[in-house]
Amino acid sequence: METIENKISTMSGSNRLDSRLTLMYFSIAFITLLAGGLLGLLQGLNRAGLLELPTNFNYYQVLTAHGILLVLVFSVLFVIAYFYSILSHTMDGLFPIVRKMGWISLITMLVGVVLVVTQVVMGNASVMYTFYPPMKASPWFYVGLFIVVAGIWIAAFGGFTQIAKWRKRNRGKHIPLLGFFAMGVFILLFFGSLGVTAEVLMLIPWAFGWTETINVMLSRTLFWSFGHTFVNIWYLTAVSLWYVVVPKVIGGRLFSDTLTRVVVILLVVSNIPGGFHHQIVDPGMSEGIKLTHALMSMVIGFPSLMTAFAMFFVFARVGKKKGAKGVFGWIKKMPWGDVRFLAPMIAMIFFIPGGAGGIAQNANQLNQVVHNSLWVVGHFHITVGVTAVLTFFGAMYWLIPYLSKRTLTPAMNKLGVIQTLIWTIGMVFMAGGMHTVGLLGAPRRTSYTTYGDSATAASWDPYLLLLAVGGTLLTIALVMIVYIVFNLMFFAPKGNTEFPIAQGEENASETPKWTERWTVWIIIMLVIVAFGYVIPLVDMIQNAPPGSPPFVTW
Amino acid sequence: MKMHRYEKIWLFLAASMLVIAVVYSGVQTFALGQGPPSGVGMIDPEKVEETAPFDNPGISKIGDNEYEVVMILRAFSFEPNIIEIPAGATVHFKMTSIDVMHGFQVIGTNLNAMIMPGHIQEAKQKFKKPGEYLAICNEYCGVGHQLMSMKIIVK
Numbered sequence: 250m251e252t253i254e255n256k257i258s259t260m261s262g263s264n265r266l267d268s269r270l271t272l273m274y275f276s277i278a279f280i281t282l283l284a285g286g287l288l289g290l291l292q293g294l295n296r297a298g299l300l301e302l303p304t305n306f307n308y309y310q311v312l313t314a315h316g317i318l319l320v321l322v323f324s325v326l327f328v329i330a331y332f333y334s335i336l337s338h339t340m341d342g343l344f345p346i347v348r349k350m351g352w353i354s355l356i357t358m359l360v361g362v363v364l365v366v367t368q369v370v371m372g373n374a375s376v377m378y379t380f381y382p383p384m385k386a387s388p389w390f391y392v393g394l395f396i397v398v399a400g401i402w403i404a405a406f407g408g409f410t411q412i413a414k415w416r417k418r419n420r421g422k423h424i425p426l427l428g429f430f431a432m433g434v435f436i437l438l439f440f441g442s443l444g445v446t447a448e449v450l451m452l453i454p455w456a457f458g459w460t461e462t463i464n465v466m467l468s469r470t471l472f473w474s475f476g477h478t479f480v481n482i483w484y485l486t487a488v489s490l491w492y493v494v495v496p497k498v499i500g501g502r503l504f505s506d507t508l509t510r511v512v513v514i515l516l517v518v519s520n521i522p523g524g525f526h527h528q529i530v531d532p533g534m535s536e537g538i539k540l541t542h543a544l545m546s547m548v549i550g551f552p553s554l555m556t557a558f559a560m561f562f563v564f565a566r567v568g569k570k571k572g573a574k575g576v577f578g579w580i581k582k583m584p585w586g587d588v589r590f591l592a593p594m595i596a597m598i599f600f601i602p603g604g605a606g607g608i609a610q611n612a613n614q615l616n617q618v619v620h621n622s623l624w625v626v627g628h629f630h631i632t633v634g635v636t637a638v639l640t641f642f643g644a645m646y647w648l649i650p651y652l653s654k655r656t657l658t659p660a661m662n663k664l665g666v667i668q669t670l671i672w673t674i675g676m677v678f679m680a681g682g683m684h685t686v687g688l689l690g691a692p693r694r695t696s697y698t699t700y701g702d703s704a705t706a707a708s709w710d711p712y713l714l715l716l717a718v719g720g721t722l723l724t725i726a727l728v729m730i731v732y733i734v735f736n737l738m739f740f741a742p743k744g745n746t747e748f749p750i751a752q753g754e755e756n757a758s759e760t761p762k763w764t765e766r767w768t769v770w771i772i773i774m775l776v777i778v779a780f781g782y783v784i785p786l787v788d789m790i791q792n793a794p795p796g797s798p799p800f801v802t803w
Numbered sequence: 804m805k806m807h808r809y810e811k812i813w814l815f816l817a818a819s820m821l822v823i824a825v826v827y828s829g830v831q832t833f834a835l836g837q838g839p840p841s842g843v844g845m846i847d848p849e850k851v852e853e854t855a856p857f858d859n860p861g862i863s864k865i866g867d868n869e870y871e872v873v874m875i876l877r878a879f880s881f882e883p884n885i886i887e888i889p890a891g892a893t894v895h896f897k898m899t900s901i902d903v904m905h906g907f908q909v910i911g912t913n914l915n916a917m918i919m920p921g922h923i924q925e926a927k928q929k930f931k932k933p934g935e936y937l938a939i940c941n942e943y944c945g946v947g948h949q950l951m952s953m954k955i956i957v958k
Contacts, residue, residue: 309946377943383848383920384903384945465904465919508806529839530915532922536838543828547821554817558810608821613828613839617915621906621941690910692941698949705910705937794845794921800902802878802945 263748267337268652270351272738274330275649277359278323279734285318286727293679293720297713298697308696309375309803314366316378320479320633321397322362327641328438328486329354329404332431334648335489336408338748339425340415347414350407358400364393375803377694379472380452382463385799388456395449398442408435423760426506427750430489432767433513434482440774441478441521444471455799462796466533467789470525474782477524481549483633485516487640488556490593494644495560496751498589501567503753504559510764512559515552518774522781523549529616538785539613545781546611553604560597588665589657589749592643595673596636603632606684621694624687627680634723635676639669642730647746649737656744657737665733672726679719686712840916842897844923851875851901862886865895874898876905876918876940879947887956890933898924906941909955917942930957 288311294300295308302308333351337343343351367389368374374386380394412424412432424432448471454460492509496502503509525542528534568579584590606628609615619625646657646665657665687693691709700706763769806814832838851857856873860882865871870892875882877900888894898907900920907924908915914928930936940951 307946309943309948375946381904381942465921469904469919528917531917532840532842532919532924533845534841535843536832536841539839539841540825540829540832544825547825550821551814551817555814558813562807562810608824612824614831614837614913617839617913620915620917621908690908690937690939692906692908692939694943695941695949700937700939700950700952703937703952792845795847795849797848797920800878800945802903802947 263334263652263654264337264342266348267333267343268654270343270348270355271330271334271337272649272652274326274333274351274355275645275652275734276738277355278326278330279731281318281323281326283727283731285315285323286724288312288315288318290720290724293716295697296695297717298710299717302696305372307375307803309377309694310369310372312694313375313377314369317365317369320378322358324479324483324633324637325358325397325401325438326355328434328482329401331486331641331644331648332408332434333404334652335427335431336411338651339428339750340411344411344414347407347411350403350410354400354404354407356400357403358397361393361396361398361400364396365390366393368393372803379476381472382452382455382465382468383797383800385456385801388453391449391452391456395446395453398446398449401438401442405435405439408432423506423765425750426503426509427489427493429510429764430485430493430513433517434485436517436767436771436774437478437482437485437520440771440778441482442475444474444521445476447471462798464789464793465797466531467786467793469531470528470782470785470789473524473527474521474778475524476527477546478521480629480633481516481520481523483637484553485513487593487596487637488512488516490640490644491556491560491597493751494647494749495590495593496563496567497749498587499564499567499584501563501570501751503751503757504563506753506757506760507764508555508559510760512552512555514764514770515555516549518770518777519545519548519552521774521778522546525781526611526616529613530620533789534785542781543611543613545777547608550604550608550611553600557601557604586662586666588662588669589643589646591666592646592669593640595669596639596643599631599635599639599673599676603628603636607632619687621692622687623683623691623693626693627683627687630680630683631676634680635673639672642669642672645730645734645737647749649734650741650744650746651748653738653741654743654745655737655741656746658742661733661736661741664729668726668729668733671722671729675719675722675726677719678715679723682712682715682719840924840926842923842925844925845921846899846923848899848901848920851899856897857899862888868892869895871895871897874907875901876907877901878903878905878945879940879951881907881938881940881951881953884953885956886954887958888930890957891929891931892957893927893929895927896925898926903944904942905944905951907938908941909936909938911936915941930955933957 291311368387374390376384376386448468455463522545526546564579568582571582573579573582650657686709846854860873860875862872898918900918905918907918916924916926918924936955938953
């Protein structure tokens with residue numbers, strides 16, 4: 250019975266009304282990516298000393314816009330669109346109320362984004378996407394941010410509604426595995442943004458001048474309770490594709506339904522306090538609290554290491570089935586020419602140095618070496634820019650045709666392979682240069698400078714050129730992926746494309762019921778968040794120095 | 804929940820690695836005294852220049868081959884912006900910001916700290932090798948951020 254239903258849903262493809270919603274999200278996401286990426290190129294060229302930016306459109310304005318457009322807007326739009334497609338496909342179409350919430354969320358977020366970006370372009374908010382007070386942007390910038398977050402919440406609650414309604418109709422059944430990932434992501438989207446919302450609600454009256462001072466340390470801590478959670482939202486999104494889609498593309502089965510669900514649960518419950526490691530060299534916190542948080546951040550590494558095992562296990566198993574010999578024989582048996590495999594595979598490979606860099610940064614002393622250096626920028630360009638984003642790109646080759654009822658042609662696949670390789674080489678140059686020069690001390694978020702003809706700073710110049718080279722390659726690849734996405738949306742040959750979902754092994758054990766107890770997981774998550782944050786936050790509020798008045802320093 | 808034997812071994816190693824990293828951080832912090840800069844002193848950010856010791860920023864000798872540097876960070880300069888110390892001296896930095904957040908990083912050393920208004924940050928460093936060290940602000944602080952640097956001359 251179930252297989253027949255599955256067949257019908259694959260044959261008939263996507264629900265048209267749902268596709269229209271998610272394709273709109275993807276379109277806006279990729280236009281945002283193009284805009285944000287071009288701004289990135291300007292920075293790379295400036296930092297290498299090749300380009301001087303005009304004063305009315307300076308480096309810091311460009312950097313603020315780049316960060317907000319890519320870190321916040323592109324990623325959130327992509328993640329919501331991807332999971333709404335999943336909810337629609339694996340849960341028999343979106344419920345009308347959920348579809349409506351999807352549209353309302355999109356419109357709300359766009360209103361917020363326009364408000365935010367206008368302020369940045371007008372030069373009223375060169376405060377970076379971290380907007381640390383007491384640097385004060387225009388109050389409308391913060392109002393815009395609040396509206397964006399409100400939009401995110403609407404989408405998250407749309408997701409909860411879909412899952413709750415589906416469960417009511419399908420009593421006794423497990424949420425489909427991809428839907429399980431969606432649940433995890435929506436929980437993190439909602440709970441992870443509560444801290445930053447509290448911060449923004451304190452900044453708004455301060456920026457309008459209704460309150461005189463702001464608690465700087467508290468604001469920064471609330472910001473980071475969200476900052477790193479967002480990183481793990483992209484990561485969880487990418488991982489969902491590795492676990493569920495990649496095995497199908499290479500002709501294999503799921504690693505283990507239960508263990509996959511455990512990874513999702515672990516990432517959700519352990520996530521929010523992870524952001525604290527951004528504050529290892531901050532004043533105002535005792536070393537004991539910092540060590541507690543080093544431990545809590547380190548925990549996030551554990552499910553990632555589980556994922557590493559699972560992925561290579563799947564590859565080895567598929568390779569063996571196809572007749573591979575030895576430990577690395579599977580490498581030859583993989584479909585390297587299939588961009589649906591190549592892109593996420595390169596993404597996974599980059600997660601090895603990316604994840605290791607994350608673990609290194611989390612240790613006190615190592616953090617001190619790289620804190621606020623370009624090393625950090627290199628780290629998040631390989632984790633976000635390759636591990637997450639290249640996986641996202643990989644999804645586009647089947648998800649867009651699936652939604653637009655078109656097909657991926659061999660020519661387009663080839664273009665995709667070239668795109669993937671150019672993107673990868675670009676990142677190797679750029680992130681490689683950033684990692685190296687960061688270890689030598691070059692700071693992040695700084696326009697081109699010689700520091701008064703300092704010999705030390707001059708020794709960084711050759712590495713900084715790599716940023717310009719990498720940035721240029723990335724821009725080429727960026728234009729290509731935008732072309733590919735819109736081609737697959739509007740011009741590719743008509744036809745039906747499969748939504749690749751791997752099935753479990755035939756002898757797989759039954760997934761236990763306790764994995765579905767989301768109320769329990771949310772409570773555990775809140776207890777862990779409380780364990781991490783109650784003491785420092787209470788301390789920051791009770792033992793606060795006098796607050797800071799606003800400053801505009803640009 | 805069934806697990807493969809290799810998986811159990813891998814996860815055991817993974818967990819051990821993470822535990823070792825944390826334990827080692829703890830040992831470094833508490834036994835070896837190499838914790839991250841974590842000054843817990845506080846100050847009124849609007850009265851920095853009237854509050855001791857920041858009413859008199861600069862370098863002073865506080866012991867046998869030990870120096871204290873009291874420093875104010877402001878957009879876009881350090882005060883003092885040049886200090887001289889003998890090689891091998893231990894320098895105790897006491898820093899605060901008079902306006903926005905700043906960073907203080909001495910290139911070529913592990914000295915790297917966030918400086919925030921309202922908080923007195925502390926860090927110490929032994930400068931063994933003679934030479935001229937470049938110190939910079941590594942947290943974006945405004946349109947002149949790229950100009951914010953100072954020199955530490957070790958003789």
